[in-house]
Amino acid sequence: MSTSAATGANSTLGYFRWAFIVTAIGLVLGGVLGWQSSGTIAGMATVFFICAVLAVLEISLSFDNAIVNANKLKDMTPxxxxxxxxxxxxxxxxxMRIVFPLLIVVIAANIGPIEAVILAAREPAEYARIMNDAHLPIAAFGGTFLMMVGLTYFFNQEKDVHWIEWLEKHMARSASIKGIEIAVVLLLILLFSNLLKGxxxxxxVYSAIYGLVTFLAVEVLGGLLDASQKAMSEAAKGGLGAFIYLEVLDASFSFDGVIGAFALTQNLFIIAIGLGIxxxxxxxxxxxxxxxxxLAEYRYLEHGAFYAILILSVIMYVQTLVHIPEVITGLGGAALIGISLWSSIKYNREEREAEERLAHESVAENI
Structure with a gap:
């Protein structure tokens, strides 16, 4: 391996230093929980394994989250x-991994936060049942928010880089129709509500509308906050408003993983460790x-992430009708991002080859 390659590998691993540290701590805590709950090596190993699987589930579901976060962060001040x-x-x-599931049980079961923690510790099966019963409104809310995030990216007149050109060019042109993305979401809300009963x-419908209103409120609030900060200082670009947007976005991404985690274990604390890693x-x-x-180097990577967001939002809607394993959701998003990465590398290679041809032709003409 060359020195530069080794340096590149080391610098890349350096970004994951804290993730590795948290992984080690989390897996040790998972092993301790497993030993305390079962008193056997087998029980400890089982919890250890579940924590690792939950971490992989969270990573696979959140590839697109990282890319969208990076897209927003690059415009924010240090x-x-x-x-x-x-x-x-x-x-x-x-x-999202601890307080959010507790809040759902607090609201759904009409109990206090302390009682919710006790319920999670002493009656995990009942706790899991309440969480699963809350899946429909969570899926409707989160699916709507993510759908608006994805559609807003593609319905944009200023967007001039297109991955799937025949589709994205039409969507960019259609952005001149004010509120078209809201109309698309409302039509889908009506369609899926007709497939449900009573x-x-x-x-x-109510949960989906709340998701839509939340997206619009965050957009308006973000614009107002960042505009006021910009008036005070030009350097305050992408401040509190962008921060709030990213937090709500992360919450929407987390809904599916938190609910899906109960398929592996009903222990809230094991879920928190695995998803936290x-x-x-x-x-x-x-x-x-x-x-x-x-993102600048691989021009279609961002497109793949937003397509993954749109597919995830539709899957969350479909999950109100039938169960779709989280592994399909995660692999689908990862596959789209992988294809967009491959397309970006292919585009970069073709651009380099075209530049080399032009350079050779220019040298030949001068000779």
């Missing part, structure tokens, strides 16, 4: 980048994408 990557990750790990249909890798990937300029 101060706000640092705030998101420190306070933001604390909110993501503890807020109270489920009503719950779906995965979240640290997402943070590391985000930092690497921003600092190494990977």
């Amino acid at each position: 101060v706000w980048q640092h705030r998101f990557l420190t306070w933001g990750i604390i909110i993501a790990v503890f807020g 109270e489920e249909a009503t719950t779906f 995965g979240a640290m890798y997402v943070r590391s990937m985000t930092i690497m994408l921003v600092e190494k300029g990977t």
